[in-house]
Amino acid sequence: MKKLALLLAMGVGLLFAGDLGASAPVKVTIRGCVTGGVLVSERVDFGSHDSAGGHRIRTFGPGGEPFNLSAYEGRRISFSGHLLPGDVFHAEARTLWVFGPCKAAVQTTVPPAGSGPEYRNPTYRNIRVDRCWRFGEECDQAAADRFCRMNGYAGSTDWAHAAHRPTYIIGDNRICDESFCEGFTYIRCGVPK
Structure with a gap:
């Protein structure tokens, strides 16, 4: 009976060994944008493969x-260090590299003749643009118009939004990371200024 219990214990240990190892720190290099004092990853280099970004790294x-x-x-x-579960990152300060300003929103579709671009899932500082320019104020059309003017267009012609988190409230320079946050799913801008 003791031998059976020992064999069972060893079998269970081997069965779960992979899961236990997955929670160990992993050596990575993270590149991203600092927004609201938080590193938002663009890319994570695991050495053997890359991972898409968009994670808020503590x-x-x-x-x-x-x-x-x-x-x-x-x-x-960009930083190198050890990534732990829950997007906790222990950075090595000597590996810090600064690449310049964060990228602006990227135009994602070709505009029809005579109009401006359509921004799908528009971002600012790598975070989805909130439907309000200020927290709970200047929402929808006003925020879409300001986003388009910020990108060189006279205003917006169409837009839509949906629940999303986090979002970036551009006018307040802050992040909304609550269940009620809503970000634009697209903004179509008008003609250039």
């Missing part, structure tokens, strides 16, 4: 204290 220094990223607000940076 960055800590070697002693476990939060890494202050405020000096890099609005900048694209």
